[in-house]
Amino acid sequence: MEYFLWRVLPLLTILVSFLVLFYLQDSYRAQLHPLSKLPKNKCSLLHHHHFWITSKRIVTPQGIISGSVEINDGRIISITKGYGKQGKSKHEEVIDYGDAVVMPGLIDVHVHLDEPGRTAWEGFHTGTRAAAAGGVTTVVDMPLNNHPTTVSKETLKLKLEAAENRIYVDVGFWGGLIPENALNTSILEGLLSAGVLGLKSFMCPSGISDFPMTTIHHIREGLSVLAKYRRPLFVHAEIQQHSEKNLELNDKGGPRAYLTYLHTRPPSWEEAAIKELVGLTKHTRIGGPLEGAHVHIAHLSDSSASLYMIKEAKRRGDSISVETCPHYLAFSSEEIPNGDTRFKCSPPIRDAHNRDKLWEAVLDGHIDLLSSDHSPTVPQLKLLEEGDFLKAWGGVSTLQFDLPVTWSYGKKHGLTLEQLSLMWSTKPAKFAGLESKGAIAVGNHADIVVWKPEVEFELNKDYPVFLKHPELSAYMGRRLSGKVLETFVRGNLVFKKGKHAPATCGVAILAK
């Protein structure tokens, strides 16, 4: 008995306290990341929590350096200059990437994952698998094309349930601003309090019946609520214009001619919307009635009058930003084949002159950021066989190719790696309010893409595409440069050499 009291009991007590501590620590973690209830380590192809990455080309906010990045428990804890010169103890791993580029993972703030309700179109699983394979470490999901649309805290809950344990990268959510909730601010406040990063609205029909368009009056109501939360409004800025000229042109080449479609959505649609929006954003200036609100123009296609109005508004101090998408930078209307509806989107892809002016605006910083507007559907609705541009679903499928497409077309225009990472990571993180993301910097999440800009490949049917409908992507058949080797999400190696980790460890990002 004495032996038990003095020898065994103390040991037992120590053992039990260890077990209790271990359990507590685990449940604390589970609270932090509600979507990460998963078998430990399986979401990373690497067994280390503490490791170094070394490379001759690391893109940091201070420029491209040759050096090492130290990662511990998902965060970047140090950055040292000098390739291969990290302070490592013998139990820790150093991954040597040589001259491959180490860059912050891409943040794609405009993605339609279409779940719940339209998983035949895409879904969280395939969409985020494709993102991981493309070096995209965070996506922000749109509130429409999923069913029901994300326009209340209850419908946001459905999104979160659908995403649980099924996302390979981190996912944030936009809420929808529609007439119904714009006129009932308690619904909007509920949605914002539940954690959407901001709101999205359409100034023309969205093509989805439970996502009706908003007028400038609804938008003003929305902005006054958003101002309190200091979160942005994302706007599909086109207002339908009726003109005789457009109707006439429609008939010329028939519905299989791309120009027929192009003429139905002239730049005047974008101009009209942006004109109304800048009439409101003047109130977002310091001291104005909408101070704290911010307007972000989705997928700008028109590089003339629309862009000019945005530049002027910024110059005057309005809180406004603008994005464009890879398809407006890669393609031009002249080259779109008859009947090839993979290129149909709204606003439409315009001529080569317009595209070159968009590139200028990207390079001189007048366009703030890039996003894919990945908006897939099912082949039946894309009408590839009929090739009817007027009836086909509008939307280009891009997500997995954000990086190689921007790089392949951008390098011809003089795009640098620093600009690429500014437009695809740093600026999107700031816009969406993702504080620990968007740059390789001490304290940030270790969200990293490792890639080789010089490696070329052909996007043919042998290429591993993880999107649900690879054949719908307008990039299939193209030769691209920029091969993604590996992708880290918060220090987890989620993709390597064409393979994904066996489990998912993406988390839902909710605004507080």
Ligand SMILES: NC(=O)NC(NC(N)=O)C(=O)[O-]
């Ligand atoms: N309902 C949609 O997804 N529409 C999208 N369609 C495009 N861009 O053609 C969009 O973002 O406007």
Ligand SMILES: [Zn+2]
């Ligand atoms: Zn849109």
Ligand SMILES: [Zn+2]
């Ligand atoms: Zn969209």
